Structures are given as C-alpha cells and as structure tokens.
Amino acid sequence: MHDSVIDDQHRQLVALINDLYVAMAEGQGHTAVEPVLTRLTIYIRTHFWYEENKMERLDYPATMQHKEDHRKLLQQVELYVKGWSDHQSVSVLEIATFLKYWLSNHIGQTDRALAQYLTTQIGTAGSYTGSRRLRPGPGKSA
Numbered sequence: 001m002h003d004s005v006i007d008d009q010h011r012q013l014v015a016l017i018n019d020l021y022v023a024m025a026e027g028q029g030h031t032a033v034e035p036v037l038t039r040l041t042i043y044i045r046t047h048f049w050y051e052e053n054k055m056e057r058l059d060y061p062a063t064m065q066h067k068e069d070h071r072k073l074l075q076q077v078e079l080y081v082k083g084w085s086d087h088q089s090v091s092v093l094e095i096a097t098f099l100k101y102w103l104s105n106h107i108g109q110t111d112r113a114l115a116q117y118l119t120t121q122i123g124t125a126g127s128y129t130g131s132r133r134l135r136p137g138p139g140k141s142a
C-alpha cells in the first residue's frame with residue numbers, strides 16, 4: 001500500500017526539478033534557479049515533516065537514519081541557496097544534477113523501505129492508529 005500523500009508530494013518534487021531542467025534547456029536556468037530553490041526548500045520541509053511524523057507515530061525502526069538523510073539534504077540545499085545568492089558560485093547544472101540524483105536515490109531506496117514498512121503495519125494492525133507502545137491512558141478506566 002502506498003501513502004497517497006507521500007506519492008503526491010514526491011511527484012511535486014520531481015516536477016519542480018523537471019521545471020529546472022526545462023528552464024536550462026530553454027537557456028533560462030539562471031532565472032529559474034532561485035525561485036525553484038525557494039519553492040523546493042518549502043516543499044521539502046513540508047514533505048520531510050510529513051514523512052518523519054508518520055515514522056515516529058508508527059515506531060519505524062529506521063527513523064533516525066531516515067531523518068539524518070533528510071537533514072543532510074536540507075543542509076546541502078541551504079548551501080546551494082547561499083552559494084547562489086552570495087556569489088553564484090555554483091552552477092545550475094550542478095544543483096539540478098545533485099537534486100535529481102538525490103531524489104531518485106532517496107525515493108527509490110530510503111522512502112521505498114518506509115513504504116514497505118507502512119504496508120506491513122497496515123497488513124497486521126489494520127489501521128494507522130496502533131502504536132506498539134500504546135499504553136493504557138486515563139481514558140481506559142472510564
């Protein structure tokens with residue numbers, strides 16, 4: 001089972017990077033890179049927040065490594081934003097290539113492992129609500 005929200009967010013991220021490639025092909029890479037990076041940073045933060053929230057709620061065993069992978073990407077994007085706005089020291093092609101490979105690797109491996117875990121959770125628990133660490137709360141005695 002795929003999480004449709006995650007799938008949709010991935011499609012938006014891929015589309016955004018494609019926009020950058022299209023702009024480069026049209027000779028507009030320099031104009032496009034700043035708005036793309038700005039939107040990308042916002043999209044990525046939203047998407048990572050969603051995935052991380054889901055991992056934590058479902059006690060996903062690889063949460064720490066997955067979050068670390070996210071953190072590194074954000075750090076790199078921030079470096080690109082800074083490099084670009086300070087002195088345009090990075091090439092648009094370098095940024096686009098990095099993003100394309102990072103995204104396809106991350107979606108293809110790290111996120112796929114998460115998707116497989118989500119499937120097993122659905123298969124056994126029947127819903128997203130069951131945390132294995134759920135303790136009887138105050139409501140239980142009522």
Ligand SMILES: [Fe+2]
Nearest residue numbers: 051106110111
């Ligand atoms: Fe992820």
Ligand SMILES: [Fe+2]
Nearest residue numbers: 047051107111
């Ligand atoms: Fe993702």
